Amino acid sequence: MQAVLPRAWETPVPAKPDNIVEVRGLSKFYGSFEALKEIDLDFPRGELISLLGPSGCGKTTLLKMIAGLLQPTAGQVLVKGKPVTGPGPERAFVFQDFALMPWATVIRNVAFGLELRGMPKAQRHEIARRYIAEVGLAGFEERYPHELSGGMRQRVGLARALAVDADVLLMDEPFSAVDEQTRRKFQEDLLSLRRVQRKTFIFVTHSIEEAVYVSDRIVLLSRRPGRVSRIIEPDIPRDGTPDEIRRDRRYLDTIEDIWDGLKRFVD
Numbered sequence: 001m002q003a004v005l006p007r008a009w010e011t012p013v014p015a016k017p018d019n020i021v022e023v024r025g026l027s028k029f030y031g032s033f034e035a036l037k038e039i040d041l042d043f044p045r046g047e048l049i050s051l052l053g054p055s056g057c058g059k060t061t062l063l064k065m066i067a068g069l070l071q072p073t074a075g076q077v078l079v080k081g082k083p084v085t086g087p088g089p090e091r092a093f094v095f096q097d098f099a100l101m102p103w104a105t106v107i108r109n110v111a112f113g114l115e116l117r118g119m120p121k122a123q124r125h126e127i128a129r130r131y132i133a134e135v136g137l138a139g140f141e142e143r144y145p146h147e148l149s150g151g152m153r154q155r156v157g158l159a160r161a162l163a164v165d166a167d168v169l170l171m172d173e174p175f176s177a178v179d180e181q182t183r184r185k186f187q188e189d190l191l192s193l194r195r196v197q198r199k200t201f202i203f204v205t206h207s208i209e210e211a212v213y214v215s216d217r218i219v220l221l222s223r224r225p226g227r228v229s230r231i232i233e234p235d236i237p238r239d240g241t242p243d244e245i246r247r248d249r250r251y252l253d254t255i256e257d258i259w260d261g262l263k264r265f266v267d
């Protein structure tokens with residue numbers, strides 16, 4: 001009997017993953033010091049991805065190369081399929097110290113990226129007000145950074161990044177400078193922002209718990225020169241309360257599993 005061959009139009013075409021950022025063969029030397037080695041990574045659109053690894057493994061270096069703030073020694077970063085040669089409007093970097101202008105009000109700080117683009121004041125302030133409200137700072141538009149707590153300044157930094165409507169938000173330890181309560185509140189805000197906006201968040205953290213709690217995907221880097229050691233997709237329930245999630249067996253087991261992998265890199 002003759003074998004029945006599938007006809008061309010019946011052959012399923014595998015869907016191309018929608019990767020907004022692709023990192024290909026990326027290496028970085030600082031002089032003769034090798035900080036990162038041959039990194040290959042895909043960052044799917046709309047996901048929250050964290051970079052985790054021992055101190056000095058090159059997390060910030062990787063983030064800055066994705067931002068276009070630092071040139072790789074070898075390899076390249078592609079954003080929407082195009083090679084990165086410098087910073088671009090589709091990526092916004094939220095700095096660790098949020099780099100707010102101390103002499104400018106919250107609204108001016110949030111609207112600053114739009115001001116640089118030459119957008120008229122009324123229009124940029126309308127947009128800025130929307131994002132200030134979205135990060136929970138309505139009513140603080142006319143305040144100055146020194147009048148705000150660390151957690152509030154952090155939100156201003158986030159609102160500024162959101163206001164320029166970048167597809168990718170790059171965050172270097174966004175939760176490091178605040179107390180635990182603010183940190184947890186901010187994590188919830190980040191998760192709800194991710195639900196409503198289809199942004200891709202890439203962030204550096206030192207906290208395994210935090211990475212597991214907020215991430216769709218965790219990239220674990222090895223000790224320097226940093227390489228991709230593992231990629232973890234935490235399978236934890238997202239529909240419970242924060243306390244329920246933090247008590248869930250899968251959440252706790254994922255933390256344990258990552259710690260097992262990480263502790264061999266710690267001296």
Ligand SMILES: Nc1ncnc2c1ncn2[C@@H]1O[C@H](COP(=O)(O)OP(=O)(O)OP(=O)(O)O)[C@@H](O)[C@H]1O
Nearest residue numbers: 030033035053054055056057058059060061062224
């Ligand atoms: N401009 C620079 N010149 C020389 N060496 C650098 C420079 N920037 C970073 N390094 C070194 O490269 C390595 C990676 O630095 P990077 O800040 O990317 O690591 P990291 O994983 O973010 O560190 P941490 O977790 O401690 O914040 C470190 O050993 C660091 O000392």
